[in-house]
Amino acid sequence: MSASRRDDLRNVAIVAHVDHGKTTLVDKMLWQSGAFGEHDHVAERAMDSGDLEREKGITILAKNTAVRYAGKAAIDAGLADGMTINIIDTPGHADFGGEVERGLSMVDGVVLLVDASEGPLPQTRFVLRKALAAQMPVVLCINKVDRPDARISEVVDEVYELFMDLLVDAEHHQDQLDFPVVYASAKAGIASLTPPADGALPDGEDLEPLFRTIIDTIPAPSYDDDAPLQAHVTNLDASNFLGRLALLRVHNGTIRKGQQVAWCRRDGSITPVKITELLMTEALERRPAESAGPGDIIAVAGIPDITIGETLADVDDPRPLPLITVDEPAISMTIGINTSPMAGRVKGAKVTARLVKDRLDRELIGNVSMRVLPTERPDAWEVQGRGELALAILVEQMRREGYELTVGKPVVVTREIDGKVHEPVERLTIDTPEEYLGSITQLLASRKGRMEQMTNHGTGWVRMEYLVPSRGLIGFRTQFLTDTRGTGIANHVFEGYEPWQGEISTRISGSLVADRSGPATAYAMANLQERGTLFIPPTTEVYEGMIVGENSRADDMDVNITKEKKLTNVRSAGADVLERLAPPRVLSLEQSLEFCREDECVEVTPEAVRIRKVELDQTLRARAAARARRS
Template sequence: MPLTTRADIRNVAIVAHVDHGKTTLVDKMLWQGGAFDERQTVETTGERVMDSGDLEREKGITILAKNTAIHYNGPSAVAAGLTDGMTINIIDTPGHADFGGEVERGLSMVDGVVLLVDASEGPLPQTRFVLRKALTARLPVVLCINKVDRPDARIAEVVDEVYELFMDLLDSGADVDSVLEFPIVYASAKAGRASLTRPADGQLPAEENLEPLFKTILETIPAPTYDEDAPLQAHVTNLDSSNFLGRIALLRVHNGRISKGQQVAWCKHDGTVDRVKITELLMTEGLDRKPAAEAGPGDIIAIAGIPEIMIGDTLADPDDPRPLPLITVDEPAISMTIGTNTSPLAGRVRGAKVTARLVKDRLDRELVGNVSLRVLPTERPDAWEVQGRGELALAILVEQMRREGYELTVGKPQVVTREVDGKVHEPVERLTIDTPEEFLGAITQIMAARKGRMEQMTNHGTGWVRMEFLVPSRGLIGFRTEFLTETRGTGIAHHVFEGYEPWHGSITTRTSGSLVSDRKGVVTSYAMVNLQERGTLFVEPTTEVYEGMIVGENSRADDMDVNITKEKKLTNVRASSSDNFEKIVPPRKLSLEQSLEFCREDECVEVTPESVRIRKVVLDAHERARTAARFRAAAKAEG
């Protein structure tokens, strides 16, 4: 049976490495596509309107895949005979590999991708990751070289590197010629300009708008196809919520038509089928969802009325239900333990959520919309093992919970191992580092200690070197802080999951010890002055501490119990130096991510809405000493 084409729709995903300009490009496409009215300006709407979350705006990254729709009626649409214009549904996906589940969900909704590559940095690890997913899904690709107006742009070299990346990722059975015949658009997303002809390095594209990009999308990305005789099939790819409508499911309609008030078959992921009613049907226009009467094949819609619907479920014809395949994502590589706050300062924040039931309910809610997350029970009833794709994804979850008022105890990130042929295998990452030549030796030494092996090194002749390593995921826990310190903040590092390899043995990721408070009390300036020569302190005067809380980093390898609450003894003898004042070195403030990186195996992070503290798992010093002695004895017995 021949398939029918719906020519007035294009479904496309914007994919790229983090910070290569995806969200900025979507911004400009929205502006030039007429998504905003004449009264709106960049000043009133803000830049990067697609990054709507507080964390996304603070960190400057996309965390959740989002969709928008542009009604395009430019010259290319008119030339193609689309007198009423064309709807371009755009999925803005994250660039960070930790949010790979969002990328895979986004690709399941579209018929092609725009691959964005920085004209200076070229393809990086996440570029490889997202392109591999697109090629696996057999999606056509439009290559967009962005930031061509950068002073250090090297457009021709970057295009050649992209061709090499395609050749590296192609399957042995793929038609090489057809895959490599992708169109190339040269753009400056920030300026809102694009061209099909290559500009000189550092120069703006010739055209004054994004019309060349719109034209290329129209001609390269195939229109949705469907079988006119097939029953309804709509795939749930994402979830949202509304105070008025409850849970909202985002779907791609593959076949048939769906309308408000219609009775449909809900095909669940466990194989059961229920009959439900669509109480609300919404379609996206610009950044808004607006009520619609019905939708057809190729449309990306939102529906309400099914409170328990999940990602991967299918809405089908109740008389002939045909479920679509479930959405599958890569397995988690990193895990951490998340539980209730068990420190002596727990429950001090008014209104904080501190019970195990509340924490478990919140983790269960996260599972509803996050397909790449796993929550497993532990030996303790008030703690759970949470597995994800990377440190950043798990840290984002903890930060979101902290802002929602939860108090938590978070363990050190660990790798998720698997057994292959009777041997333990661990996840391995492909790490790309760009750094000035002067730090080459220091970085090589760091990576050698973390069991990294160099795969490639390229000198671009500009004083910068690019190195590629394969390194165990364990070796990257706590790596970023040390890397930025060694390169004085100039180095750039990105990594992406590569595969599994046999266990690489022990890795020492932190050579310094901890300064541990030996009692509860309030930090004094007098004690800080005496202790700051021992290492770097994390707390400031008047901070409340407790026994087992980590107050600083020791300059030596072992831990040291210290009294940071010590007060100066007063006497009736007047000192000749009474007018001399000691200076306190400003304490080092650690963010949540830095605190998780700093942790050792016997340490954890206390997270509350107001503060983040590092502490020992066992607070009592005598009990810690006994535990360490038992551990050493067991290790000696094993030989």
């Protein structure tokens, strides 16, 4: 066996907590490497190409880009023609952890981005734990050093503490503590190896110090000269012209367009297939190529049923690589066809069970962290994922594609360990002004949260770290933002499993439930708004069992929201009503899922999101409640 290296290539993932500046940094790296022409019109955060990614300001799917770097560091390394740096931009939100793990399987090292003010947060811990477990070298990049509230040296110390905490066997991993630190302002496109004053820009002119550090720290891809072809499928995409595309990292050997290769499938079978098209990434474009070698990240067409984790190998000597494994799902909810009285009213909507099931099966092809299981009903399925946001994103994507759905309340996925039921637990980090400390500790105590640590930075803000059952975080964010007047910041990441911690009361308020069908009237709403908060504007079409508002008391209330004012010869029906109506509280899809109780669900159509009771008939609901009280 003779090992060689591709010195003209580096594969690196940029990992961080959400909103610490990964996508902005990749943008600047692309611009400074000359990937875009002077007159090219490129949107900010060019890597976030999805509509939902742009709307929510988060990265949902891991994506790769290639930077052709020909700066001083490349010349010093003896590469006059420059080198290629393949960059994987990964999500920062904990719910998309499967995307992070998949991204790490494609690279040889990571750039860990940390906000100079916020410091390491739960997702920072998650991605760093994965990188250290894979024994990958890490470049620490302290970003946003020009923030007015930056605390650079403290944040670096906090990252060192995080490394020490995660390195269980410190002697074995001692070299992983010796990581370089780069100080940057991604927005300004400047980096430096010397720490600036808090709140000041780095003393550099561009990102050259970061490029140099990546080249010096991240090892070049290594391969065995004598090994046959091995290429690992790490992601999937689709093209209108080429069909399904498999994104691969070539580990050994060379792969060519038109070549016959062995497709090593998940079930252990091996099938010969032909590579009809081979593409390599340049900046944001995929361009046709004739061949690719070890270390290259490529896309191939011609294999319609290929899935993530499979291997393309030498047809005469197939050696499959290990399948990609990711953490188990923690949250599940039921997704089925729309069963409300308003089902099928949207022209062209997809309403049948077959169409819904086909769409869920398609999601499984490219989403390694999601599961779809059958339920007792043939028109509904249990969908499991990492968190509420990941599942809500799937439902929102389906809604935009024209599907009508009934979505159940999110619940946790338990597992049995040593004969006892265990539930998932999250590590929650909260930043809040001091005056809300009491209400937050009270809120989390009711949700079985255990405080692990509390730090007061002396700026009027407090940071708290909790371990909370995942159940306790369902519906938590809305209450948390209400209690902190919208100023608090909460982030959480999966920590592990603990024994079931008993009943948790989440929502203390009840629902206002429509008791008949018809259009909501301003007259009825003016009388009802004293009882709670309404979710709909006047003239909205409602049906029996639909939730039209939140009751200020703990129990549900059946209300007639379609009641009309009796006409007299003195006043018109609408007089003195409209101006007294408070604006309705319109809930988004995520807020609707958070609001739901166990006996409630969400009706999702391309045009509307409605909350409703699972059992629409109020008489049957009353009987079920009476039986529950007797038992």
